[in-house]
Amino acid sequence: MKHSLILTTALTGLIALPAAAQEVALLSWGGAYGNSHLEAYAKPFEAETGIKVVMQDADNPATPIKAMVEAGNVTVDVASVEYADAVRLCDEGLLETIDGSILAAAEDGTAAADDFIEGAVTDCFVGTDVYSMILAYDDSKFADAKPATPADFFDLAKFPGKRTMRKGAKFNLELALMADGVAPADVYATLGTPEGVDRAFAKLDSIKSDVIWWEAGAQPPQLLADGEVTMAYAFNGRIFNAAQAEGKPFKIIWDGQIYEMEGWVVPKGAPHLEDALKFVTYSTSPKPQARAAEFISYGPPRKSAAALVGNIEGTEVPMGPNLPTSAENMTNALGSNLDFWVDHDAELNERFNSWLAG
Known part of the structure:
Protein backbone atom coordinates (compact mmCIF):
# COMPACT_ATOMS: atom_id res chain seq x y z
CA MET A 1 0.00 0.00 0.00
CA LYS A 2 2.83 2.32 0.89
CA HIS A 3 4.58 1.65 -2.45
CA SER A 4 1.27 2.05 -4.27
CA LEU A 5 0.75 5.46 -2.65
CA ILE A 6 4.25 6.57 -3.58
CA LEU A 7 3.71 5.42 -7.18
CA THR A 8 0.34 7.16 -7.38
CA THR A 9 1.84 10.37 -6.01
CA ALA A 10 4.72 10.18 -8.47
CA LEU A 11 2.41 9.57 -11.40
CA THR A 12 0.12 12.39 -10.30
CA GLY A 13 3.14 14.70 -10.21
CA LEU A 14 4.18 13.63 -13.70
CA ILE A 15 0.67 14.03 -15.09
CA ALA A 16 0.32 17.50 -13.53
CA LEU A 17 3.71 18.71 -14.79
CA PRO A 18 2.82 19.67 -18.40
CA ALA A 19 -0.13 21.79 -17.24
CA ALA A 20 2.08 23.61 -14.72
CA ALA A 21 4.71 24.18 -17.40
CA GLN A 22 2.32 26.00 -19.76
CA GLU A 23 3.47 29.44 -18.76
CA VAL A 24 6.04 32.03 -19.75
CA ALA A 25 7.22 34.64 -17.24
CA LEU A 26 8.20 37.68 -19.32
CA LEU A 27 10.27 40.58 -18.00
CA SER A 28 9.87 43.80 -19.99
CA TRP A 29 10.39 47.53 -19.50
CA GLY A 30 6.87 48.76 -18.77
CA GLY A 31 5.19 51.81 -20.25
CA ALA A 32 4.38 52.10 -23.95
CA TYR A 33 7.16 49.68 -24.84
CA GLY A 34 5.88 47.02 -22.47
CA ASN A 35 2.40 47.54 -23.90
CA SER A 36 3.69 46.77 -27.40
CA HIS A 37 5.02 43.46 -26.06
CA LEU A 38 1.68 42.74 -24.43
CA GLU A 39 -0.48 43.53 -27.45
CA ALA A 40 1.72 42.27 -30.29
CA TYR A 41 3.35 39.26 -28.62
CA ALA A 42 1.89 38.09 -25.32
CA LYS A 43 -1.86 38.23 -26.02
CA PRO A 44 -1.76 36.64 -29.51
CA PHE A 45 0.77 34.00 -28.40
CA GLU A 46 -1.47 33.03 -25.49
CA ALA A 47 -4.53 32.93 -27.77
CA GLU A 48 -2.76 30.77 -30.35
CA THR A 49 -0.94 28.33 -28.06
CA GLY A 50 -2.88 28.36 -24.80
CA ILE A 51 0.40 29.09 -23.00
CA LYS A 52 -0.12 31.84 -20.44
CA VAL A 53 2.25 34.80 -20.49
CA VAL A 54 2.80 36.58 -17.16
CA MET A 55 4.43 39.99 -17.61
CA GLN A 56 6.54 41.93 -15.13
CA ASP A 57 8.42 45.21 -15.54
CA ALA A 58 11.88 46.48 -14.60
CA ASP A 59 13.75 49.73 -15.25
CA ASN A 60 16.43 47.60 -16.94
CA PRO A 61 15.69 43.84 -17.02
CA ALA A 62 19.38 42.95 -17.39
CA THR A 63 20.00 43.89 -13.76
CA PRO A 64 17.52 41.51 -12.06
CA ILE A 65 18.35 38.76 -14.59
CA LYS A 66 22.02 38.83 -13.57
CA ALA A 67 21.08 38.81 -9.87
CA MET A 68 18.60 35.93 -10.28
CA VAL A 69 20.97 33.64 -12.15
CA GLU A 70 23.89 34.33 -9.81
CA ALA A 71 21.64 33.64 -6.81
CA GLY A 72 20.32 30.42 -8.38
CA ASN A 73 16.74 31.64 -8.04
CA VAL A 74 15.48 32.24 -11.57
CA THR A 75 11.80 33.17 -11.86
CA VAL A 76 11.87 34.69 -15.36
CA ASP A 77 11.76 32.78 -18.65
CA VAL A 78 12.27 35.51 -21.23
CA ALA A 79 13.58 39.05 -20.79
CA SER A 80 13.92 42.09 -23.04
CA VAL A 81 17.41 43.56 -22.83
CA GLU A 82 19.67 45.96 -24.68
CA TYR A 83 22.12 44.45 -27.15
CA ALA A 84 25.31 45.20 -25.22
CA ASP A 85 23.78 43.76 -22.03
CA ALA A 86 22.86 40.56 -23.89
CA VAL A 87 26.44 40.09 -25.08
CA ARG A 88 27.83 40.75 -21.61
CA LEU A 89 25.38 38.36 -19.89
CA CYS A 90 26.06 35.71 -22.53
CA ASP A 91 29.83 36.04 -22.08
CA GLU A 92 29.36 35.60 -18.33
CA GLY A 93 27.45 32.33 -18.88
CA LEU A 94 24.21 33.73 -17.46
CA LEU A 95 22.00 32.99 -20.48
CA GLU A 96 20.67 29.95 -22.28
CA THR A 97 21.84 29.41 -25.85
CA ILE A 98 19.13 30.06 -28.45
CA ASP A 99 19.45 27.86 -31.52
CA GLY A 100 18.86 30.15 -34.51
CA SER A 101 17.31 27.28 -36.46
CA ILE A 102 14.14 27.49 -34.32
CA LEU A 103 13.33 30.95 -35.69
CA ALA A 104 10.51 31.23 -38.22
CA ALA A 105 11.25 31.82 -41.90
CA ALA A 106 9.89 34.88 -43.70
CA GLU A 107 6.59 34.50 -45.54
CA ASP A 108 8.38 34.06 -48.87
CA GLY A 109 10.46 31.25 -47.40
CA THR A 110 13.62 33.28 -46.75
CA ALA A 111 15.46 31.71 -43.82
CA ALA A 112 15.42 33.72 -40.60
CA ALA A 113 19.23 33.97 -40.68
CA ASP A 114 18.98 35.87 -43.98
CA ASP A 115 15.92 37.92 -43.01
CA PHE A 116 17.24 39.52 -39.81
CA ILE A 117 19.53 42.53 -40.12
CA GLU A 118 23.21 41.96 -39.35
CA GLY A 119 23.89 41.19 -35.70
CA ALA A 120 20.26 40.68 -34.73
CA VAL A 121 20.72 36.99 -33.91
CA THR A 122 23.57 35.86 -31.68
CA ASP A 123 24.19 32.78 -29.53
CA CYS A 124 21.99 34.10 -26.71
CA PHE A 125 19.95 36.93 -28.28
CA VAL A 126 17.22 37.45 -30.87
CA GLY A 127 16.44 41.04 -31.83
CA THR A 128 12.90 42.37 -31.50
CA ASP A 129 13.34 46.03 -32.42
CA VAL A 130 15.65 48.83 -33.41
CA TYR A 131 15.23 51.82 -31.11
CA SER A 132 17.15 55.01 -30.77
CA GLU A 260 20.65 50.11 -31.16
CA MET A 261 18.76 46.85 -30.87
CA GLU A 262 16.82 45.28 -28.07
CA GLY A 263 15.71 41.69 -28.01
CA TRP A 264 14.95 38.54 -26.09
CA VAL A 265 17.27 36.55 -23.87
CA VAL A 266 16.47 33.44 -21.84
CA PRO A 267 18.09 33.39 -18.38
CA LYS A 268 20.16 30.33 -17.50
CA GLY A 269 17.88 27.99 -15.56
CA ALA A 270 14.61 29.46 -16.90
CA PRO A 271 11.82 27.41 -15.25
CA HIS A 272 9.81 27.01 -18.47
CA LEU A 273 12.56 26.73 -21.08
CA GLU A 274 10.60 24.90 -23.76
CA ASP A 275 7.70 27.35 -23.66
CA ALA A 276 10.14 30.26 -23.49
CA LEU A 277 11.70 29.19 -26.78
CA LYS A 278 8.25 28.79 -28.36
CA PHE A 279 7.50 32.37 -27.32
CA VAL A 280 10.79 33.62 -28.77
CA THR A 281 10.04 31.89 -32.08
CA TYR A 282 6.51 33.25 -32.27
CA SER A 283 7.27 36.83 -31.25
CA THR A 284 10.24 37.22 -33.60
CA SER A 285 8.22 36.12 -36.63
CA PRO A 286 7.67 38.87 -39.23
CA LYS A 287 3.98 39.59 -38.58
CA PRO A 288 4.24 40.02 -34.78
CA GLN A 289 7.34 42.19 -35.23
CA ALA A 290 5.50 44.42 -37.69
CA ARG A 291 2.51 44.55 -35.36
CA ALA A 292 4.68 45.66 -32.43
CA ALA A 293 5.99 48.55 -34.53
CA GLU A 294 2.41 49.82 -34.95
CA PHE A 295 2.16 50.36 -31.18
CA ILE A 296 5.51 52.05 -30.64
CA SER A 297 7.90 53.59 -33.12
CA TYR A 298 10.72 51.06 -32.96
CA GLY A 299 11.77 49.49 -36.26
CA PRO A 300 11.57 45.72 -36.78
CA PRO A 301 14.98 44.05 -37.26
CA ARG A 302 13.56 41.63 -39.84
CA LYS A 303 13.74 42.95 -43.39
CA SER A 304 10.48 41.27 -44.43
CA ALA A 305 8.66 42.84 -41.45
CA ALA A 306 9.33 46.42 -42.54
CA ALA A 307 6.89 46.20 -45.45
CA LEU A 308 4.21 44.75 -43.16
CA VAL A 309 4.16 47.71 -40.76
CA GLY A 310 0.85 49.52 -41.18
CA ASN A 311 -0.67 52.57 -39.55
CA ILE A 312 -0.09 53.84 -36.05
CA GLU A 313 -2.45 51.81 -33.87
CA GLY A 314 -5.92 53.38 -33.79
CA THR A 315 -5.18 55.93 -36.54
CA GLU A 316 -4.98 56.29 -40.31
CA VAL A 317 -1.43 57.67 -40.06
CA PRO A 318 1.39 55.48 -41.47
CA MET A 319 3.94 54.46 -38.85
CA GLY A 320 6.85 54.12 -41.30
CA PRO A 321 8.09 57.74 -41.21
CA ASN A 322 8.25 57.61 -37.40
CA LEU A 323 10.64 54.66 -37.25
CA PRO A 324 14.36 55.18 -36.54
CA THR A 325 15.13 52.91 -39.48
CA SER A 326 13.32 55.11 -42.03
CA ALA A 327 15.82 56.41 -44.59
CA GLU A 328 15.09 60.08 -43.89
CA ASN A 329 15.66 59.57 -40.16
CA MET A 330 19.01 57.85 -40.65
CA THR A 331 20.73 60.98 -41.95
CA ASN A 332 23.55 61.79 -39.54
Whole structure:
Protein backbone atom coordinates (compact mmCIF):
# COMPACT_ATOMS: atom_id res chain seq x y z
CA MET A 1 0.00 0.00 0.00
CA LYS A 2 2.83 2.32 0.89
CA HIS A 3 4.58 1.65 -2.45
CA SER A 4 1.27 2.05 -4.27
CA LEU A 5 0.75 5.46 -2.65
CA ILE A 6 4.25 6.57 -3.58
CA LEU A 7 3.71 5.42 -7.18
CA THR A 8 0.34 7.16 -7.38
CA THR A 9 1.84 10.37 -6.01
CA ALA A 10 4.72 10.18 -8.47
CA LEU A 11 2.41 9.57 -11.40
CA THR A 12 0.12 12.39 -10.30
CA GLY A 13 3.14 14.70 -10.21
CA LEU A 14 4.18 13.63 -13.70
CA ILE A 15 0.67 14.03 -15.09
CA ALA A 16 0.32 17.50 -13.53
CA LEU A 17 3.71 18.71 -14.79
CA PRO A 18 2.82 19.67 -18.40
CA ALA A 19 -0.13 21.79 -17.24
CA ALA A 20 2.08 23.61 -14.72
CA ALA A 21 4.71 24.18 -17.40
CA GLN A 22 2.32 26.00 -19.76
CA GLU A 23 3.47 29.44 -18.76
CA VAL A 24 6.04 32.03 -19.75
CA ALA A 25 7.22 34.64 -17.24
CA LEU A 26 8.20 37.68 -19.32
CA LEU A 27 10.27 40.58 -18.00
CA SER A 28 9.87 43.80 -19.99
CA TRP A 29 10.39 47.53 -19.50
CA GLY A 30 6.87 48.76 -18.77
CA GLY A 31 5.19 51.81 -20.25
CA ALA A 32 4.38 52.10 -23.95
CA TYR A 33 7.16 49.68 -24.84
CA GLY A 34 5.88 47.02 -22.47
CA ASN A 35 2.40 47.54 -23.90
CA SER A 36 3.69 46.77 -27.40
CA HIS A 37 5.02 43.46 -26.06
CA LEU A 38 1.68 42.74 -24.43
CA GLU A 39 -0.48 43.53 -27.45
CA ALA A 40 1.72 42.27 -30.29
CA TYR A 41 3.35 39.26 -28.62
CA ALA A 42 1.89 38.09 -25.32
CA LYS A 43 -1.86 38.23 -26.02
CA PRO A 44 -1.76 36.64 -29.51
CA PHE A 45 0.77 34.00 -28.40
CA GLU A 46 -1.47 33.03 -25.49
CA ALA A 47 -4.53 32.93 -27.77
CA GLU A 48 -2.76 30.77 -30.35
CA THR A 49 -0.94 28.33 -28.06
CA GLY A 50 -2.88 28.36 -24.80
CA ILE A 51 0.40 29.09 -23.00
CA LYS A 52 -0.12 31.84 -20.44
CA VAL A 53 2.25 34.80 -20.49
CA VAL A 54 2.80 36.58 -17.16
CA MET A 55 4.43 39.99 -17.61
CA GLN A 56 6.54 41.93 -15.13
CA ASP A 57 8.42 45.21 -15.54
CA ALA A 58 11.88 46.48 -14.60
CA ASP A 59 13.75 49.73 -15.25
CA ASN A 60 16.43 47.60 -16.94
CA PRO A 61 15.69 43.84 -17.02
CA ALA A 62 19.38 42.95 -17.39
CA THR A 63 20.00 43.89 -13.76
CA PRO A 64 17.52 41.51 -12.06
CA ILE A 65 18.35 38.76 -14.59
CA LYS A 66 22.02 38.83 -13.57
CA ALA A 67 21.08 38.81 -9.87
CA MET A 68 18.60 35.93 -10.28
CA VAL A 69 20.97 33.64 -12.15
CA GLU A 70 23.89 34.33 -9.81
CA ALA A 71 21.64 33.64 -6.81
CA GLY A 72 20.32 30.42 -8.38
CA ASN A 73 16.74 31.64 -8.04
CA VAL A 74 15.48 32.24 -11.57
CA THR A 75 11.80 33.17 -11.86
CA VAL A 76 11.87 34.69 -15.36
CA ASP A 77 11.76 32.78 -18.65
CA VAL A 78 12.27 35.51 -21.23
CA ALA A 79 13.58 39.05 -20.79
CA SER A 80 13.92 42.09 -23.04
CA VAL A 81 17.41 43.56 -22.83
CA GLU A 82 19.67 45.96 -24.68
CA TYR A 83 22.12 44.45 -27.15
CA ALA A 84 25.31 45.20 -25.22
CA ASP A 85 23.78 43.76 -22.03
CA ALA A 86 22.86 40.56 -23.89
CA VAL A 87 26.44 40.09 -25.08
CA ARG A 88 27.83 40.75 -21.61
CA LEU A 89 25.38 38.36 -19.89
CA CYS A 90 26.06 35.71 -22.53
CA ASP A 91 29.83 36.04 -22.08
CA GLU A 92 29.36 35.60 -18.33
CA GLY A 93 27.45 32.33 -18.88
CA LEU A 94 24.21 33.73 -17.46
CA LEU A 95 22.00 32.99 -20.48
CA GLU A 96 20.67 29.95 -22.28
CA THR A 97 21.84 29.41 -25.85
CA ILE A 98 19.13 30.06 -28.45
CA ASP A 99 19.45 27.86 -31.52
CA GLY A 100 18.86 30.15 -34.51
CA SER A 101 17.31 27.28 -36.46
CA ILE A 102 14.14 27.49 -34.32
CA LEU A 103 13.33 30.95 -35.69
CA ALA A 104 10.51 31.23 -38.22
CA ALA A 105 11.25 31.82 -41.90
CA ALA A 106 9.89 34.88 -43.70
CA GLU A 107 6.59 34.50 -45.54
CA ASP A 108 8.38 34.06 -48.87
CA GLY A 109 10.46 31.25 -47.40
CA THR A 110 13.62 33.28 -46.75
CA ALA A 111 15.46 31.71 -43.82
CA ALA A 112 15.42 33.72 -40.60
CA ALA A 113 19.23 33.97 -40.68
CA ASP A 114 18.98 35.87 -43.98
CA ASP A 115 15.92 37.92 -43.01
CA PHE A 116 17.24 39.52 -39.81
CA ILE A 117 19.53 42.53 -40.12
CA GLU A 118 23.21 41.96 -39.35
CA GLY A 119 23.89 41.19 -35.70
CA ALA A 120 20.26 40.68 -34.73
CA VAL A 121 20.72 36.99 -33.91
CA THR A 122 23.57 35.86 -31.68
CA ASP A 123 24.19 32.78 -29.53
CA CYS A 124 21.99 34.10 -26.71
CA PHE A 125 19.95 36.93 -28.28
CA VAL A 126 17.22 37.45 -30.87
CA GLY A 127 16.44 41.04 -31.83
CA THR A 128 12.90 42.37 -31.50
CA ASP A 129 13.34 46.03 -32.42
CA VAL A 130 15.65 48.83 -33.41
CA TYR A 131 15.23 51.82 -31.11
CA SER A 132 17.15 55.01 -30.77
CA MET A 133 18.13 57.63 -28.30
CA ILE A 134 16.94 60.95 -29.66
CA LEU A 135 16.69 64.56 -28.62
CA ALA A 136 13.21 65.92 -28.06
CA TYR A 137 11.72 69.22 -27.02
CA ASP A 138 8.47 70.80 -25.93
CA ASP A 139 7.40 72.80 -28.98
CA SER A 140 5.34 75.18 -26.85
CA LYS A 141 8.49 76.39 -25.04
CA PHE A 142 10.25 77.70 -28.15
CA ALA A 143 8.18 80.26 -30.03
CA ASP A 144 10.70 81.34 -32.67
CA ALA A 145 13.87 79.33 -33.28
CA LYS A 146 13.48 75.57 -32.85
CA PRO A 147 16.32 73.28 -31.72
CA ALA A 148 17.46 70.92 -34.48
CA THR A 149 20.90 69.47 -33.62
CA PRO A 150 22.91 67.96 -30.75
CA ALA A 151 24.73 71.31 -30.45
CA ASP A 152 21.38 73.02 -29.80
CA PHE A 153 20.73 70.68 -26.86
CA PHE A 154 23.85 72.08 -25.20
CA ASP A 155 23.05 75.70 -26.05
CA LEU A 156 21.35 76.96 -22.90
CA ALA A 157 21.50 80.59 -24.02
CA LYS A 158 19.65 80.10 -27.28
CA PHE A 159 17.35 77.34 -26.00
CA PRO A 160 16.88 77.93 -22.26
CA GLY A 161 15.49 75.47 -19.76
CA LYS A 162 16.48 72.33 -17.91
CA ARG A 163 17.49 69.17 -19.77
CA THR A 164 16.97 65.51 -18.85
CA MET A 165 19.45 62.77 -19.74
CA ARG A 166 19.82 59.10 -18.92
CA LYS A 167 21.97 58.47 -15.88
CA GLY A 168 25.05 56.72 -17.26
CA ALA A 169 28.00 57.07 -19.63
CA LYS A 170 26.55 55.29 -22.65
CA PHE A 171 24.83 57.54 -25.20
CA ASN A 172 25.71 60.71 -23.27
CA LEU A 173 29.40 60.64 -24.16
CA GLU A 174 28.62 60.05 -27.84
CA LEU A 175 26.05 62.85 -27.85
CA ALA A 176 28.49 65.24 -26.18
CA LEU A 177 31.11 64.61 -28.84
CA MET A 178 28.62 65.09 -31.70
CA ALA A 179 27.47 68.32 -30.04
CA ASP A 180 31.11 69.38 -29.91
CA GLY A 181 31.52 68.91 -33.65
CA VAL A 182 32.70 65.31 -33.99
CA ALA A 183 31.14 63.57 -37.03
CA PRO A 184 29.14 60.39 -36.21
CA ALA A 185 31.63 58.28 -38.17
CA ASP A 186 34.47 59.49 -35.91
CA VAL A 187 32.75 59.32 -32.53
CA TYR A 188 34.03 55.95 -31.32
CA ALA A 189 37.58 56.50 -32.59
CA THR A 190 37.59 59.76 -30.62
CA LEU A 191 36.01 58.19 -27.54
CA GLY A 192 38.65 55.48 -27.66
CA THR A 193 41.32 57.99 -26.64
CA PRO A 194 41.87 59.64 -23.23
CA GLU A 195 41.65 63.04 -24.93
CA GLY A 196 38.33 62.13 -26.51
CA VAL A 197 36.87 61.03 -23.17
CA ASP A 198 38.08 64.27 -21.57
CA ARG A 199 36.49 66.23 -24.40
CA ALA A 200 33.14 64.49 -23.92
CA PHE A 201 33.10 65.12 -20.17
CA ALA A 202 34.12 68.74 -20.71
CA LYS A 203 31.11 69.18 -22.97
CA LEU A 204 28.81 67.52 -20.42
CA ASP A 205 30.24 69.89 -17.80
CA SER A 206 28.79 72.82 -19.74
CA ILE A 207 25.20 71.76 -18.91
CA LYS A 208 25.71 69.57 -15.83
CA SER A 209 24.01 71.98 -13.41
CA ASP A 210 20.93 72.12 -15.67
CA VAL A 211 20.39 68.37 -16.09
CA ILE A 212 17.82 66.16 -14.35
CA TRP A 213 19.05 62.57 -14.63
CA TRP A 214 16.56 59.79 -15.43
CA GLU A 215 16.75 56.03 -14.92
CA ALA A 216 13.37 54.73 -16.15
CA GLY A 217 12.27 55.27 -19.75
CA ALA A 218 8.91 56.71 -18.69
CA GLN A 219 10.55 59.64 -16.89
CA PRO A 220 11.65 61.94 -19.78
CA PRO A 221 8.17 62.44 -21.33
CA GLN A 222 6.78 63.00 -17.84
CA LEU A 223 9.43 65.60 -17.05
CA LEU A 224 8.64 67.36 -20.34
CA ALA A 225 4.90 67.18 -19.67
CA ASP A 226 5.32 68.58 -16.15
CA GLY A 227 7.36 71.50 -17.50
CA GLU A 228 10.39 70.53 -15.39
CA VAL A 229 12.54 70.38 -18.54
CA THR A 230 12.27 71.89 -22.01
CA MET A 231 14.46 69.32 -23.77
CA ALA A 232 15.08 65.61 -23.24
CA TYR A 233 17.46 62.92 -24.37
CA ALA A 234 15.27 59.84 -24.42
CA PHE A 235 14.10 56.67 -26.14
CA ASN A 236 12.34 57.67 -29.34
CA GLY A 237 9.34 55.42 -28.69
CA ARG A 238 8.54 57.02 -25.34
CA ILE A 239 8.49 60.52 -26.83
CA PHE A 240 6.54 59.36 -29.86
CA ASN A 241 3.91 57.72 -27.68
CA ALA A 242 3.46 60.82 -25.52
CA ALA A 243 3.04 62.99 -28.61
CA GLN A 244 0.81 60.59 -30.54
CA ALA A 245 -1.32 58.93 -27.87
CA GLU A 246 -1.47 61.75 -25.34
CA GLY A 247 -1.34 64.73 -27.70
CA LYS A 248 1.71 66.30 -26.06
CA PRO A 249 3.48 69.09 -28.02
CA PHE A 250 6.71 67.13 -28.23
CA LYS A 251 8.99 67.13 -31.29
CA ILE A 252 11.74 64.63 -32.10
CA ILE A 253 15.15 65.66 -33.43
CA TRP A 254 16.48 62.80 -35.55
CA ASP A 255 19.82 64.49 -36.24
CA GLY A 256 22.46 62.62 -34.23
CA GLN A 257 20.17 59.78 -33.18
CA ILE A 258 22.02 56.77 -31.74
CA TYR A 259 20.33 53.53 -32.70
CA GLU A 260 20.65 50.11 -31.16
CA MET A 261 18.76 46.85 -30.87
CA GLU A 262 16.82 45.28 -28.07
CA GLY A 263 15.71 41.69 -28.01
CA TRP A 264 14.95 38.54 -26.09
CA VAL A 265 17.27 36.55 -23.87
CA VAL A 266 16.47 33.44 -21.84
CA PRO A 267 18.09 33.39 -18.38
CA LYS A 268 20.16 30.33 -17.50
CA GLY A 269 17.88 27.99 -15.56
CA ALA A 270 14.61 29.46 -16.90
CA PRO A 271 11.82 27.41 -15.25
CA HIS A 272 9.81 27.01 -18.47
CA LEU A 273 12.56 26.73 -21.08
CA GLU A 274 10.60 24.90 -23.76
CA ASP A 275 7.70 27.35 -23.66
CA ALA A 276 10.14 30.26 -23.49
CA LEU A 277 11.70 29.19 -26.78
CA LYS A 278 8.25 28.79 -28.36
CA PHE A 279 7.50 32.37 -27.32
CA VAL A 280 10.79 33.62 -28.77
CA THR A 281 10.04 31.89 -32.08
CA TYR A 282 6.51 33.25 -32.27
CA SER A 283 7.27 36.83 -31.25
CA THR A 284 10.24 37.22 -33.60
CA SER A 285 8.22 36.12 -36.63
CA PRO A 286 7.67 38.87 -39.23
CA LYS A 287 3.98 39.59 -38.58
CA PRO A 288 4.24 40.02 -34.78
CA GLN A 289 7.34 42.19 -35.23
CA ALA A 290 5.50 44.42 -37.69
CA ARG A 291 2.51 44.55 -35.36
CA ALA A 292 4.68 45.66 -32.43
CA ALA A 293 5.99 48.55 -34.53
CA GLU A 294 2.41 49.82 -34.95
CA PHE A 295 2.16 50.36 -31.18
CA ILE A 296 5.51 52.05 -30.64
CA SER A 297 7.90 53.59 -33.12
CA TYR A 298 10.72 51.06 -32.96
CA GLY A 299 11.77 49.49 -36.26
CA PRO A 300 11.57 45.72 -36.78
CA PRO A 301 14.98 44.05 -37.26
CA ARG A 302 13.56 41.63 -39.84
CA LYS A 303 13.74 42.95 -43.39
CA SER A 304 10.48 41.27 -44.43
CA ALA A 305 8.66 42.84 -41.45
CA ALA A 306 9.33 46.42 -42.54
CA ALA A 307 6.89 46.20 -45.45
CA LEU A 308 4.21 44.75 -43.16
CA VAL A 309 4.16 47.71 -40.76
CA GLY A 310 0.85 49.52 -41.18
CA ASN A 311 -0.67 52.57 -39.55
CA ILE A 312 -0.09 53.84 -36.05
CA GLU A 313 -2.45 51.81 -33.87
CA GLY A 314 -5.92 53.38 -33.79
CA THR A 315 -5.18 55.93 -36.54
CA GLU A 316 -4.98 56.29 -40.31
CA VAL A 317 -1.43 57.67 -40.06
CA PRO A 318 1.39 55.48 -41.47
CA MET A 319 3.94 54.46 -38.85
CA GLY A 320 6.85 54.12 -41.30
CA PRO A 321 8.09 57.74 -41.21
CA ASN A 322 8.25 57.61 -37.40
CA LEU A 323 10.64 54.66 -37.25
CA PRO A 324 14.36 55.18 -36.54
CA THR A 325 15.13 52.91 -39.48
CA SER A 326 13.32 55.11 -42.03
CA ALA A 327 15.82 56.41 -44.59
CA GLU A 328 15.09 60.08 -43.89
CA ASN A 329 15.66 59.57 -40.16
CA MET A 330 19.01 57.85 -40.65
CA THR A 331 20.73 60.98 -41.95
CA ASN A 332 23.55 61.79 -39.54
CA ALA A 333 22.63 58.79 -37.37
CA LEU A 334 25.13 56.83 -35.27
CA GLY A 335 25.00 53.09 -34.70
CA SER A 336 25.82 52.24 -31.09
CA ASN A 337 29.14 50.38 -31.06
CA LEU A 338 28.59 47.12 -29.23
CA ASP A 339 32.23 46.12 -28.99
CA PHE A 340 33.24 49.50 -27.62
CA TRP A 341 30.74 49.33 -24.77
CA VAL A 342 31.46 45.71 -23.91
CA ASP A 343 35.12 46.73 -23.51
CA HIS A 344 34.70 50.13 -21.84
CA ASP A 345 31.35 50.15 -20.03
CA ALA A 346 32.72 49.53 -16.53
CA GLU A 347 35.54 52.08 -16.63
CA LEU A 348 33.50 54.83 -18.30
CA ASN A 349 30.56 54.37 -15.95
CA GLU A 350 32.91 54.51 -12.99
CA ARG A 351 34.26 57.80 -14.28
CA PHE A 352 30.75 59.03 -15.03
CA ASN A 353 29.56 58.28 -11.50
CA SER A 354 32.61 60.05 -10.02
CA TRP A 355 31.98 63.03 -12.31
CA LEU A 356 28.32 63.11 -11.30
CA ALA A 357 29.19 63.04 -7.60
CA GLY A 358 31.85 65.71 -7.98
